[in-house]
Amino acid sequence: MFSSVLAKQASYVVLPENVTDKPTVLSFLVEHFGQIGADVWEARVSDGKVHWQDGTLIELDTLYRPRVRVYYYREVASEPNVPFDEKIIYTDERIIVAFKPHFLALHPSGNVINECLVNRLRAKLGIETIVPAHRLDRATAGLILLCLYPEHRQQYHDLFKHGLICKEYQALAKLTPELLANNKSGQLALPLHWTVKNRIVKGEPSFTMKVIEGEANTHSEISLIEVRGEVGVFNLSPITGRTHQLRVHMQSLGMPILNDKCYPQLQAKAQDDYNKPLRLLARRLHFTDPISGKLIDLECEAICS
Template sequence: MSDDIPTGGATQAEMRQFVVADDDDGIRLDRWFKRHMPDTSFNIVSRWARTGQLRVNGKRAAPGDRLEAGQMIRLPPPEVAAAATTAAKLPKPRAPRDPLSAEETELIRNLVIHQDRQAIVINKPPGLATQGGTKTDHHVDRLLDGIQFEADNRPKLVHRLDKDTSGVLLLARTSRAAAHFAKAFSSRTARKVYWAIVTGVPDIRDGLIELPIGKQPGSGGEKMHVDEKEGSPARTRYRVIERAGNSAAWVELQPYTGRTHQLRVHMAAIGHPIVGDGKYGGIAAFLSGTISRKMHLHARRLKVDHPDAGVVDVTADLPDHFAETMRILGFEQAKGDALPVDEVKFSETPEGKRRAIAHQAKDARKARRGERRGRSKP
């Protein structure tokens, strides 16, 4: 049987199709079902995979496969899916979530920095995962029962932050708000502003990094890298706000795409890894002295249209270790907040700057390869 022809009695025209959104980039296929089709059991997903009815970009897919933004997920039509559900053994009822302790409820409520009928915004601390996973049972998603307040349903995650990244995290309080915010993120009308401390000082003070990103082979999809042949397009605007001599700089980052670990990969690629990001910067990502070894990446501000009217425009305070580093290096927070967030997009600035940054990234990669060869010599 051809690998391009669906089984189960359905024609290709009848199959349901879904495009993977940017906010789902990098997640497992079974996690995608939990997010978007929670009534579809893992047993059914596995059955579709075994019978060839579950496809990603036209190829057979397995529940553990990781997704990339823009891929097409193809499922059997509703009537075939319903028949499969009836034929399969009924799954065990989902175990209810353990109730939150008083301490957990207090924790999540203390993180709330904005609340209205459609949205809640929290200031996520570093070290707290957005969602659960292997050996991770303390995360934002588990704590959401604590901020349901008077609503009928618990809030819904509409985007994510890495575990060690702090700052603004938006939650939708209704299905309508969830769809509205998801569209804003996927269409890039939501403006996200991050602050970071990086090692060294970029030669270009206001630049656009355009380097495609893909999964690094051998990492099991847990690490990304610049992949100019097969990577997905990725664009990051950065601006140097202040510098501490030649040792470090405080930069503003605005992602124009939403690839996994995009900001971390891009800054490391141009030779200026984010302080504390040993995963992508190695030993070069740490400063000497009393500077914290924690990640210095913070989602400072989010500006997005509100589902009803107006705009949700929220700023999150820095975590203690980031604020202390700012103090030690002599940086003034007011200078970062003074930068306009609605400037003309960087794509309208001279091409020369973009080319210079691409060459800078290549030079940085060559230097790192030279260092590795040097260390391997006896």
């Protein structure tokens, strides 16, 4: 399942103009990427894994040149192979809407290099410039909008920033005892709707979020649309777009999403259990293309039980 991995796509850094105390490219890389040992950079340079934009290799003594791109290949000792496939739902001359499976990261980070949606799509389509227009958690499956070329990203990102795109999610969660009792007695009328507004800030550890007192900075519309035994099927519309917003809002209703490893309680770090994905799906994207003016309305299949 694991092997030594070298990135298939090169990363790059632009050498800053204001750096005057680094005589060589190597000396800059060692200081700029302080979390990577000098011996690692020396080995990468010696192995021909660092080069200029035209492909010319950088040597151990290559002089520093400001305002020039240096290309390198990220490398990790191991990388998990996510055994689920992405799907291209829609594409045109500027964008892709793809289905990202559970457990697949959106872009490279940490020990993830090639096993992410962006690099899978770059390899599949032969387009190295693909960039995402918004975020989607690694744990969450569903539709993601990406741009073929970086120069278009801001226009599509602004759809999310200014609330000009309709995003709809679906989730499964165990119902509260009160809702279960009402359903059993025949007194639960569907759909049942909640408007959730509260203030969310970073928790501890910092990749989690928590609700505190204060002016609301988040807003979600949540509806219970179906009951399957003790589990409810929910439609969720995030009006704002904070990290983990829907997961925190479901927890605040007393119904955390099934298989959530962060809420209500952070679980110990462990290898992914592919049989227990987070039951949260980004199901629909509905927007007017800011460049072509075309109305785009896309859905993926509903979440399973």
